[in-house]
Amino acid sequence: MRASDHAGMVRRLSPELWRRLQDACSEIIEVPAGTRITKAGESIARSALLLDGLIVRNATDGVRQAQMVALQVPGDFVDLHGLPLGRLDHDVLAVSPARLALFPHKALLEIVEDSAEDARALWALTMIDASIHRHWTFRMGQLRALAGLANFLCEMGLRMELCGRSREGRFALPLTQSQMAEACGLSGVHANRTLRELREAGLCVVRDGEVQFLDRAETARIGRFDPGFLFLPWEGASGPA
Structure with a gap:
């Protein structure tokens, strides 16, 4: 290694x-x-x-x-x-x-x-x-489509950042739209509509296996994202500002 x-x-x-x-x-x-x-x-x-x-x-x-x-x-x-x-x-x-x-x-x-x-x-x-x-259980059970998908993308963005796979709010997420929908407890049609809503609101773009945050703080607010569940021990890893 x-x-x-x-x-x-x-x-x-x-x-x-x-x-x-x-x-x-x-x-x-x-x-x-x-x-x-x-x-x-x-x-x-x-x-x-x-x-x-x-x-x-x-x-x-x-x-x-x-x-x-x-x-x-x-x-x-x-x-x-x-x-x-x-x-x-x-x-x-x-x-x-x-x-x-x-x-x-x-x-x-x-x-x-x-x-x-x-x-x-x-x-x-x-x-x-x-x-x-x-x-994940909380997200699927309590967050509706827009909040749930925003929360999922914020989680993956932070985890990718912590392992050095994110730069300037952009990271690879090689999931099909169907897989992304499954991760959030949505249908494929609902996930497609929600991704479009995030894009049109100027919050986040998901395209060709890559995620780009346009307004990470607002995406986190809409997704009710709190990184406390990751128990981050290191400086500078408190989540999106």
């Missing part, structure tokens, strides 16, 4: 723990879009840290139906909760071409058993992951 890979949520980890993770990494792989990283119900013996790309988690009935329940950005462990559980209850898939660092559970267990502080730090990452999930 490179020094630049110490970005996003793993910036919460101490330099010492980051070095231990570098030593524990068994391999770095690159996968094309559409690759299933982990299948619901299958035993897993390693966890993956996303270094580049976008990963989706889909809850599934195991037959045909699936529901997006999370998006992972660079700096996120996509399945660290599989360490104590031994399996996941959802599929993990690459939305875009992705680069991942793999960590055998045996090596991770040696880290957490050797240091209570390191164990708490890794545990905290899974707690923030759960906090993001609760925020």
